[in-house]
Amino acid sequence: MARSIIDPITRIEGHLRAEMEVTDGVVTDAWVSGGCFRGMELVVRDRTPEDAAYIVQRICGVCPVSHAHASSIAAEKAYGISIPNNARIIRNLIEGSQFLHSHILWFYNLAGLDYVNPLNALSADAAAAYDLAGELGTPSTDFVGLQDRLKKFAENGQLSIFSGNWFDTGEYNLTPEADLILTAHYLEALQMQGKASEIAGLLGGKMPHIMTIVPGGTAFVPTEEKLDDLKGLVDELYNWVANTMIPDTLAVAKFYPEAATFGKGVGRYGAWGVFERPSMEMNDRYLPAGVLDENFNISDVDESKITEYVGRSWYEG
Structure with missing residues (x-):
């Protein structure tokens, strides 16, 4: 088994690192991460x-x-x-x-x-x-x-x-x-x-x-x-x-x-929407905000449920 790392993946502007385990020319496991910290906050x-x-x-x-x-x-x-x-x-x-x-x-x-x-x-x-x-x-x-x-x-x-x-x-x-x-x-x-x-x-x-x-x-x-x-x-x-x-x-x-x-991933998708209507409500945008679950049910975005956490983040230095 060999381990291969591509960092950065330049065709998507250099924001992604891909690490792979390869056996007999076949990728058997892989991890991707975005490691570019800008600190604008x-x-x-x-x-x-x-x-x-x-x-x-x-x-x-x-x-x-x-x-x-x-x-x-x-x-x-x-x-x-x-x-x-x-x-x-x-x-x-x-x-x-x-x-x-x-x-x-x-x-x-x-x-x-x-x-x-x-x-x-x-x-x-x-x-x-x-x-x-x-x-x-x-x-x-x-x-x-x-x-x-x-x-x-x-x-x-x-x-x-x-x-x-x-x-x-x-x-x-x-x-x-x-x-x-x-x-x-x-x-x-x-x-x-x-x-x-x-x-x-x-x-x-x-x-x-x-x-x-x-x-x-x-x-x-x-x-x-x-x-x-x-x-x-x-x-x-x-x-x-x-x-x-x-x-x-x-x-x-x-x-x-x-x-x-x-590209199915976990089967859930969230979007913030774009192009404001006069109401200025994000769930009323021309392309509205919304959440699609794994059963294809659509619901409004609830901003109070959006959190930022570092449970799966790693840092060095």
């Missing part, structure tokens, strides 16, 4: 609540918006403040841009390489890839040019996402043509994340770490020019998600039906 202690929205965003440069929003809501509840309706809408729009960014990032650039083999795309028939793209209902691109780029990546010897030895495991199910299409969209997804972040920067002052979500409302002042830019970005993202991301998701699911059985 200590940083904001004894500071004015208005500072928290700016400080706690440093928890994550990829998804800072929710931290600003949550800390502002906490301050508003403590002060008994109700925010203006326009501020609610602006916050929802900023959250929406982060929502789009995170979903595109996760599907293509974090999880995508578990299902897509870019090196297999080198053996694809470009003409057949054009035909398959038509069948899937996704836009075509210069597949021949992309194959040339991939070939250079594969041959230059530099460490990259395309040089991972996991591509030779034999566990990938996509055809070479499907791999070529999805790899093209993997690269497009990087640009689309940038479009989503542009929206956050437009409404939030900058991105990452926005400046306009503050206790009491928002510091964003809309203008006709800014709203026109916003609509253009939203339309572009909507068209890309509808015509590229959704068909890609359905295509990958068809090749990996067994993936629907993965």
Whole structure:
């Protein structure tokens, strides 16, 4: 029996450690843990609540918006403040841009390489890839040019996402043509994340770490020019998600039906919800908070039952 440790697992941004016992090439036991301590609770202690929205965003440069929003809501509840309706809408729009960014990032650039083999795309028939793209209902691109780029990546010897030895495991199910299409969209997804972040920067002052979500409302002042830019970005993202991301998701699911059985865990799921309605109640959000139990019963979230404990934590140093 051998013991293997991967720390950090970099494709999920370096927050996870995986430790495995391996016998004859088979993982017989495994443990995962998140060992990144930031201590933001200590940083904001004894500071004015208005500072928290700016400080706690440093928890994550990829998804800072929710931290600003949550800390502002906490301050508003403590002060008994109700925010203006326009501020609610602006916050929802900023959250929406982060929502789009995170979903595109996760599907293509974090999880995508578990299902897509870019090196297999080198053996694809470009003409057949054009035909398959038509069948899937996704836009075509210069597949021949992309194959040339991939070939250079594969041959230059530099460490990259395309040089991972996991591509030779034999566990990938996509055809070479499907791999070529999805790899093209993997690269497009990087640009689309940038479009989503542009929206956050437009409404939030900058991105990452926005400046306009503050206790009491928002510091964003809309203008006709800014709203026109916003609509253009939203339309572009909507068209890309509808015509590229959704068909890609359905295509990958068809090749990996067994993936629907993965990840059950303990069979319970809790969500805080997102996108406030005028009531400002979390169980009334457009995507409401809720708890799903192992019998598929749905109930409201009861904040009084949420606790933080260290019973399964460990520390060194």
